[in-house]
Amino acid sequence: MRWRYFILLLVIILLIVAGLIYQHQDKVSLVKTPPIALAQWYKPENKRQVWLHNMFKLRREMQAVEFYAQQQEAELLHKWVGQLNEHYLKVADMVPAWQKKLSLQTMAELKLASDKKDFSAVLVQHKTLQQSCDACHEDYQAITALTYRTADFRGIKITEKISFTEHMNSLTKQVNQIKISAQDGNKYLALATLVELNQGMVTLGETCVDCHKKDRKTYPSEAMKSTLSSLQVSLELGTAKQQGRDLGTLAVLACARCHGTHRLAYGMKKKLINKQSLADLIKH
Numbered sequence: 259m260r261w262r263y264f265i266l267l268l269v270i271i272l273l274i275v276a277g278l279i280y281q282h283q284d285k286v287s288l289v290k291t292p293p294i295a296l297a298q299w300y301k302p303e304n305k306r307q308v309w310l311h312n313m314f315k316l317r318r319e320m321q322a323v324e325f326y327a328q329q330q331e332a333e334l335l336h337k338w339v340g341q342l343n344e345h346y347l348k349v350a351d352m353v354p355a356w357q358k359k360l361s362l363q364t365m366a367e368l369k370l371a372s373d374k375k376d377f378s379a380v381l382v383q384h385k386t387l388q389q390s391c392d393a394c395h396e397d398y399q400a401i402t403a404l405t406y407r408t409a410d411f412r413g414i415k416i417t418e419k420i421s422f423t424e425h426m427n428s429l430t431k432q433v434n435q436i437k438i439s440a441q442d443g444n445k446y447l448a449l450a451t452l453v454e455l456n457q458g459m460v461t462l463g464e465t466c467v468d469c470h471k472k473d474r475k476t477y478p479s480e481a482m483k484s485t486l487s488s489l490q491v492s493l494e495l496g497t498a499k500q501q502g503r504d505l506g507t508l509a510v511l512a513c514a515r516c517h518g519t520h521r522l523a524y525g526m527k528k529k530l531i532n533k534q535s536l537a538d539l540i541k542h
């Protein structure tokens with residue numbers, strides 16, 4: 259008798275678990291994250307983007323190998339195959355966990371074919387080798403770029419007291435306050451808030467240089483400045499339609515453009531970093 263209850267209980271628990279999994283199935287997605295060993299080949303752990311530069315070399319070498327095999331120029335082919343071999347093997351030196359991703363057999367056969375001046379065999383192996391590049395890229399390229407090369411705003415502060423996110427929230431409030439006050443005919447408050455927004459943008463603009471050292475970004479740009487003054491005029495004298503249009507233009511130029519680059523990518527990066535530290539935690 260007792261056993262029956264016990265089995266019934268088990269069945270119920272199983273059903274609940276299955277139900278939970280089913281409910282969440284559309285909310286879970288699995289991405290392969292690159293091995294932690296990769297970090298040492300990127301800034302800030304490394305001065306240069308070593309991993310990426312090795313990849314650029316590989317692409318150039320693959321192109322040269324194909325070219326000289328087609329041209330049937332044995333000597334130059336030999337030279338480039340040597341370099342390709344070196345940088346292909348370097349992948350596993352840098353990230354040992356990725357040794358199994360390499361097609362060492364294909365690389366060896368490509369070398370052999372080049373030594374034998376068997377140009378058509380070189381071209382066949384070249385094609386197979388390219389598939390090993392593609393397979394790894396399929397899984398890891400986008401994720402790696404996002405993890406290690408996307409601008410990181412964690413260290414960016416507006417002042418000692420005001421965080422970047424807090425500043426973002428006050429900018430948004432100002433934009434909306436202008437809209438609300440203009441709609442409700444409170445011209446004075448709308449104009450006063452516009453002055454604050456302008457100041458807030460100038461302050462935000464001072465943070466760009468933290469990262470954009472050579473490629474200076476002027477924020478607010480000339481286009482933003484002229485929209486700001488056009489908005490000022492329309493808040494004073496214009497119709498609701500003109501006000502709405504100027505505010506919309508400003509939001510696109512001053513907020514949405516940068517979000518398209520920075521907020522989008524940084525948001526993804528934050529998710530990945532969290533995921534990785536969780537994976538680390540489990541491992542240890």
Ligand code: HEC
Binds near residue numbers: 349356359392395406
């Ligand atoms: C074991 C994995 C792996 C293998 C094998 C591999 N790559 Fe990559 N490759 C990567 C990763 C990861 C990135 C992303 C790096 C980044 O964007 O910072 C990348 C990026 C690149 C890029 C830069 C793409 C761009 O324009 O930003 C090139 C070019 C490239 N690989 C060429 C090659 C070639 C050619 C081969 C084969 C001969 C190859 N790779 C083999 C992992 C691999």
Ligand code: HEC
Binds near residue numbers: 407468470515519
């Ligand atoms: C944490 C570092 C960092 C900060 C702060 C930063 N950027 Fe960037 N920005 C980058 C990097 C790195 C790139 C190159 C693309 C990428 O990897 O995201 C970039 C790319 C861009 C781009 C697109 C490419 C281009 O050159 O046109 C724009 C536009 C841009 N940033 C605007 C700004 C503005 C405006 C500010 C200040 C309000 C700013 N960024 C602050 C690091 C930063």
Ligand code: HEC
Binds near residue numbers: 422423433459509512
């Ligand atoms: C550097 C380019 C840049 C510019 C210019 C910019 N933002 Fe942002 N914004 C970001 C980034 C990056 C984040 C994500 C911050 C984070 O997740 O910590 C963000 C996040 C936000 C958020 C969400 C804050 C939160 O609580 O998560 C709001 C709201 C916002 N921005 C409003 C604005 C408004 C309004 C403007 C224009 C007046 C603007 N931003 C201009 C980069 C920018």
